[in-house]
Amino acid sequence: MSQPIQLRVILADHDVRKLVLPSGIPETVDNLHSVIRDAFYIARDFSLDYKDVDFGEFFTLFSTTDVKDKDTIKVVFLQNQEPEITLTLTDVTNTVTDVTNTVTDVTNMTDQPCEQHSVDDTASVSTDDTLILSSEDSPGHRSQRWPARFSIPSISGLKEIQIQSGNESFKRDGIVLSTKYLIPLLPDILGKLAEAIYEYTAYPSSLQISEVAEALTQKHPCFKEPGSFNGSYGWAQRLKYKMNNFRSKLRGLGCPEVKVNSFKRKQTHDHYPAKNLKKPKKAEVNYLPPHAQGETTASLEKEREELLSEIMKRDNSRVVAQKMAKTFSLRREEIVKEVPAISDCMKRWPALFTEAQINEEFKRITTVSLESTFLAKLDQCTPEIDGLDPIKRRSCRPENKAD
Known part of the structure; x- marks a missing residue:
């Protein structure tokens, strides 16, 4: 049986704890990481450093064989690595500015009159999209996810x-x-x-x-x-x-x-606080928002009926997007409370199954751009895939994987 081990754990500059391991040092760093996290109830992500006896300095811990009885372990909290920067990829205003500047540069270089109607059309569409998104910033609609570091409000007086x-x-x-x-x-x-x-x-x-x-x-x-x-x-x-x-x-x-x-x-048999509890999942920010001020279920139902005819018209994406944003609360109310079948959703909300509205609905619920986030993650994985050997790369293909 392994002898009990005592470790000196530094959580912060003025927060040093004692950790007793009755079964000895864990075999892996991950196991030691889990033990320290559970023992001190650490919520944030962190890595571990150990104090080397020869140098008297802290080094990154890669193996638990470097840790002995009464050694010092330091908890190093990591920076938040959530891809908030991917939101900047969807900044329509910057995109329009870049396009406008490009056309201006080309005009100056060629000294020829350049037609600006294509850029103006893009700008008008982008402005409409921005207005649609800003219309959701009404009371009850959240615009941001849980922060990496919670800000404590002040108490006046x-x-x-x-x-x-x-x-x-x-x-x-x-x-x-x-x-x-x-x-x-x-x-x-x-x-x-x-x-x-x-x-x-x-x-x-x-x-x-x-x-x-x-x-x-x-x-x-x-x-x-x-x-x-x-x-x-x-x-x-x-x-x-x-x-x-x-x-x-x-x-x-x-x-x-x-x-x-x-x-x-x-239902009568469900009269328990935690039974069939409807609440947001991890990424859902606007789970069940209230109707906008001045709107009712009846008025939004009329908007939905008008939407069925608007989607049949050609080159009408702007109006469809506006009505989809306006009826978001009604749509979430139906989906959360009634849990309809997909076929029923397609009949009542056909615009929801278009590519553009799938991206917009995802952003309305999570405040995150679906397409740009996916592409950003794909870019992060691409160097690793390109660095694989040809044999390993072929083994990553879906057709080569067992069912």
């Missing part, structure tokens, strides 16, 4: 001054804010955090709740809990209860994203 005073006392003396002063602040703090979370999702996951709690204690160290393993466990539990209460208020206000899960809309 004397309470913010009190919190800053507590932070200064913590930096000077290392003393956290006492319960006597913390309890009066809880309603305002949790209320602000719940509103900030709802800007991204009404149903945050446990990981997202932990990220918010960790961000809170990092911004305001006076809120850290001495008895907690990461200083923010209690805040995560408070936020979970607060989001439950916050959703109850939203349900009373008629928020469709929350109201769809009320007991009144469930």
